[in-house]
Amino acid sequence: MITLGSQGKNTFLEDVNKKSGANVLECYQCGKCVSTCPVSQYMDFPPREIMQMIKLGLRNESYMANSHWFCLTCSACSGRCPREIDIPAVMEAVRHLAIEENYINDSKKVKEIRKFHEIFLSMIKRYGRNYELRMMAEFNIRTRNLFKDMHLAPKALLKGKIPLGVKPLKSAKAIKRMYEVAERLEKNK
Amino acid sequence: MARVGVFVCFCGANIADYVDVPQVVEEVKRIKEVKYAVEYKYMCSDPGQGLIRDAIVQNKLTSIVVAACSPRMHEKTFRKALSDAGMNPYLLEVANIREHSSWVHQKDKKAATEKAMDLCRMAVAKSIANEQLHEISVPVTKRALVIGGGIAGIQAALDIADARIPVVLVEKSPSIGGKMAQLDETFPTLDCAQCILTPKMVDVASHPYIELIPYAEVLELQGFVGNYKVKIKKKASYVNFKTCTGCGACWQKCPVKVPNEYNMGIDKRKAIYTPFPQAVPNKPVIDAEHCTMLTKGKCGICKKVCLPGAIDYEMQDEIIEREVGAVVVATGYDMWDPTPYEEYGVGRFKDIITSLEFERMVSANGPTNGVPQRPSDGKVPKNVVFIKCVGSRDEAKGIEYCSKICCMYTTKHTILLHHKVHDSHAYVFYMDIRAAGKGYEEFVKKAQVDTGTTYLRGRVSKIYKKGDKLMVRGEDAQIGQVVEVEADLVVLATAVSAPKDNPELARLLGISYDKYGYLSEAHPKLRPVETAKAGIFLAGCTQAPKDIPETVSQASACAAKVCGLFAGDTMKKDPMVSTINNEYCSGCQNCVKVCPYGAIVTDEVPIGHGSKELRTVAKINEGVCQGCGSCVAICRSMAINLAGFTDPQIINEIVSI
Numbered sequence A: 001m002i003t004l005g006s007q008g009k010n011t012f013l014e015d016v017n018k019k020s021g022a023n024v025l026e027c028y029q030c031g032k033c034v035s036t037c038p039v040s041q042y043m044d045f046p047p048r049e050i051m052q053m054i055k056l057g058l059r060n061e062s063y064m065a066n067s068h069w070f071c072l073t074c075s076a077c078s079g080r081c082p083r084e085i086d087i088p089a090v091m092e093a094v095r096h097l098a099i100e101e102n103y104i105n106d107s108k109k110v111k112e113i114r115k116f117h118e119i120f121l122s123m124i125k126r127y128g129r130n131y132e133l134r135m136m137a138e139f140n141i142r143t144r145n146l147f148k149d150m151h152l153a154p155k156a157l158l159k160g161k162i163p164l165g166v167k168p169l170k171s172a173k174a175i176k177r178m179y180e181v182a183e184r185l186e187k188n189k
Numbered sequence B: 001m002a003r004v005g006v007f008v009c010f011c012g013a014n015i016a017d018y019v020d021v022p023q024v025v026e027e028v029k030r031i032k033e034v035k036y037a038v039e040y041k042y043m044c045s046d047p048g049q050g051l052i053r054d055a056i057v058q059n060k061l062t063s064i065v066v067a068a069c070s071p072r073m074h075e076k077t078f079r080k081a082l083s084d085a086g087m088n089p090y091l092l093e094v095a096n097i098r099e100h101s102s103w104v105h106q107k108d109k110k111a112a113t114e115k116a117m118d119l120c121r122m123a124v125a126k127s128i129a130n131e132q133l134h135e136i137s138v139p140v141t142k143r144a145l146v147i148g149g150g151i152a153g154i155q156a157a158l159d160i161a162d163a164r165i166p167v168v169l170v171e172k173s174p175s176i177g178g179k180m181a182q183l184d185e186t187f188p189t190l191d192c193a194q195c196i197l198t199p200k201m202v203d204v205a206s207h208p209y210i211e212l213i214p215y216a217e218v219l220e221l222q223g224f225v226g227n228y229k230v231k232i233k234k235k236a237s238y239v240n241f242k243t244c245t246g247c248g249a250c251w252q253k254c255p256v257k258v259p260n261e262y263n264m265g266i267d268k269r270k271a272i273y274t275p276f277p278q279a280v281p282n283k284p285v286i287d288a289e290h291c292t293m294l295t296k297g298k299c300g301i302c303k304k305v306c307l308p309g310a311i312d313y314e315m316q317d318e319i320i321e322r323e324v325g326a327v328v329v330a331t332g333y334d335m336w337d338p339t340p341y342e343e344y345g346v347g348r349f350k351d352i353i354t355s356l357e358f359e360r361m362v363s364a365n366g367p368t369n370g371v372p373q374r375p376s377d378g379k380v381p382k383n384v385v386f387i388k389c390v391g392s393r394d395e396a397k398g399i400e401y402c403s404k405i406c407c408m409y410t411t412k413h414t415i416l417l418h419h420k421v422h423d424s425h426a427y428v429f430y431m432d433i434r435a436a437g438k439g440y441e442e443f444v445k446k447a448q449v450d451t452g453t454t455y456l457r458g459r460v461s462k463i464y465k466k467g468d469k470l471m472v473r474g475e476d477a478q479i480g481q482v483v484e485v486e487a488d489l490v491v492l493a494t495a496v497s498a499p500k501d502n503p504e505l506a507r508l509l510g511i512s513y514d515k516y517g518y519l520s521e522a523h524p525k526l527r528p529v530e531t532a533k534a535g536i537f538l539a540g541c542t543q544a545p546k547d548i549p550e551t552v553s554q555a556s557a558c559a560a561k562v563c564g565l566f567a568g569d570t571m572k573k574d575p576m577v578s579t580i581n582n583e584y585c586s587g588c589q590n591c592v593k594v595c596p597y598g599a600i601v602t603d604e605v606p607i608g609h610g611s612k613e614l615r616t617v618a619k620i621n622e623g624v625c626q627g628c629g630s631c632v633a634i635c636r637s638m639a640i641n642l643a644g645f646t647d648p649q650i651i652n653e654i655v656s657i
Helices: A011-020 A032-036 A047-055 A059-064 A076-080 A087-100 A108-127 A132-142 A150-158 A172-188 B021-029 B046-059 B071-084 B098-102 B109-128 B151-162 B178-182 B193-206 B249-253 B292-296 B301-305 B355-362 B406-420 B440-451 B502-509 B548-565 B590-594 B630-634 B647-655
Strands: A002-004 B004-009 B034-040 B063-068 B092-096 B136-139 B144-147 B167-170 B210-213 B216-224 B227-234 B257-259 B268-270 B318-324 B326-329 B352-354 B383-390 B425-430 B454-457 B460-466 B469-476 B481-487 B489-494 B536-538 B570-573 B578-580 B600-606 B614-620 B640-642
Touching: A011 A047, A011 A059, A011 A087, A032 A047, A032 A076, A047 A059, A047 A087, A059 A087, A076 A087, A108 A132, A108 A172, B004 B021, B004 B046, B004 B109, B021 B034, B021 B109, B034 B046, B046 B063, B046 B071, B063 B071, B063 B109, B071 B092, B092 B098, B092 B109, B098 B109, B109 B647, B144 B151, B144 B318, B151 B167, B151 B178, B151 B193, B151 B210, B151 B326, B151 B548, B167 B216, B167 B227, B178 B193, B178 B355, B193 B210, B216 B502, B227 B326, B249 B301, B326 B502, B326 B548, B352 B355, B355 B406, B355 B489, B383 B406, B383 B469, B383 B481, B406 B425, B406 B440, B406 B489, B425 B469, B454 B469, B469 B489, B536 B548, B578 B614, B590 B600, B590 B630, B630 B640
Parallel strands: A002 B481, B004 B034, B004 B063, B063 B092, B144 B167, B144 B326, B167 B210, B326 B536, B352 B489, B383 B425, B383 B489, B425 B454
Antiparallel strands: B136 B570, B216 B227, B227 B318, B257 B268, B460 B469, B469 B481, B578 B640, B600 B614
């Protein structure tokens, strides 16, 4: 059961609104986002419910939801939202706040998604672009699922979808510097 | 010898596709009285009517049969065609071969054609016995009675009076203004109710065409449209309004304190009082139930302090009579009593109030000077829970219907709360948000987005006390979880219910009311302002719950209806009314009992020619009779005939088939 009215001001709503630039109060719970979202069926709380939870100030419950990890930020929801709310920005804000405040959903699925994000970013940092083969290999090793999606490999290889080598971008060094600046800024915050 | 003309209509394909029209024409031509018969594609069109006009003149016809659609559709059209040709319009007979034949027998053309022939034969037979009839003229008393002095009654009275028609406005309480005078601000524009209402109230009092009778009730209504006689009881106010200056010395000195109805009993008024400072008329009345002078004969202070000597303890109720031609009923509504909601702790917890109580609290002229307070300890509430649909849409404890205004006034309340207490938070438990109206949805958005009102979708299941807080438990269906809100104050959006006196009023006016007690309109869509009784109209919530804009629209519509009724010096009426043959009437009065319109009364006539002894017979008031024929059917001595449907006409019809 959720108790409301005792915690005073809804600081969670204010945090999310500030971080996302959206106004969650605009949401009138029509659910068009949920039926638009390609991954809403995998979320434990679909976007509409997350919006309501933010409105009610349910900080922990929102952080622990897996929804903001599943969100692809494809923006199909915000494209169709009748109140023109930037829902992916809201999802991202919740994700960032959850990481900042160390409330991480530790389910297997979320762990895998986070690993995927980390590996992807490390690829960009190293090569300035994605290196699909290495990315897949690293992901399968780190998630301890060596043969995941292996049956797709021959077809993808033949079609040239998975190049065997990678040619780093000319600007790879500049991109690396961007990472370093971002990391420094994050630390000094 | 009758000369009948028959005109059979194709109605495009409506009739012609299923009825063999030329065959019908051939068949009716065989009737010897039929001197002319013709078919046409659209008889109601101008050339079609021309056909009728020409045939009347050329063939010297004495009665006309049009075989076409229902007489409800075009009887008037064809009657006019007869008039235009110089023929009495009531010599027309309509055979309904569309609704009664072609439309209902689409699968059997032969039978449809045969039935159409039968219908035509019957109409021809009836028309032979048709007589010339003439419209009845009824004199009109050009004065209107308006019952109820809320915004509906005020608007209706002003609009009628502005058309220079005298109005008698009867209000049961000491001041006009009604429920609207109790409101603080109005949705969705948030303009102050007093600011827009009180000028109208003053207009009523000063209007040369309005006779305002406050503190009065309608006792009796007799007569018929255009000619009603009304008896009004002026309740004893114990104050002579002519000499009273409204100075206020009496109520300042009065020692008796009584819960103040205007402020929903939150504070006290005196036994001699004006309901509120802006009251119209601004004259006090003595509450006879509580005044110690009137109950025990002790006190008399008000009389001592009244310099003009306006106090009169001997005053009695007075019954006055007025003649009016039309009546507008605008008795408003009652707030539903939420006592059955035991699970909410209504009556047990002081900090649960109704919406009208909240309205008085946030009102600048209210008992708390516009700042809401907890009734238990007088503290300013921070968390306020509003519960919608209390009584509405609840078949078990309340009423089935939606009260229509609660969604919007609750939205308004959350905004007003925020205006008065900046650090407050409003929670609304709702089932639906019904915001259909100009600017309404935008108003709800304003509350949700700008004010930050939290809407929780679900009915509250229970309220319990925890310390000095009230815990309000309900589901938030949007996230599928049970929520509890810690509230300082709970406001119940109680339903709108029909005034409890409505059934009695309906009986005395001779109009009908529904199972809830709302007065019934003549047709829910096309005659929403009229009642089934001619000359009586409905305005405002007495017909069904509605908000102020709708109420005002309906009141103005009533005024238009009244003005229309009074447009001529006399009213025209169809001559299809019953007549009584005194020779046959035995005076049994069965007809008096069955007449649904109260059109039949008894009369005394001499027993024989020149005799002084009298006997009772029935007498029909042509102005009231609607020609339903109930009296004709019940009359055992066959003394009653209904013009246009006389015995020879009906017998002719039966014999013809």
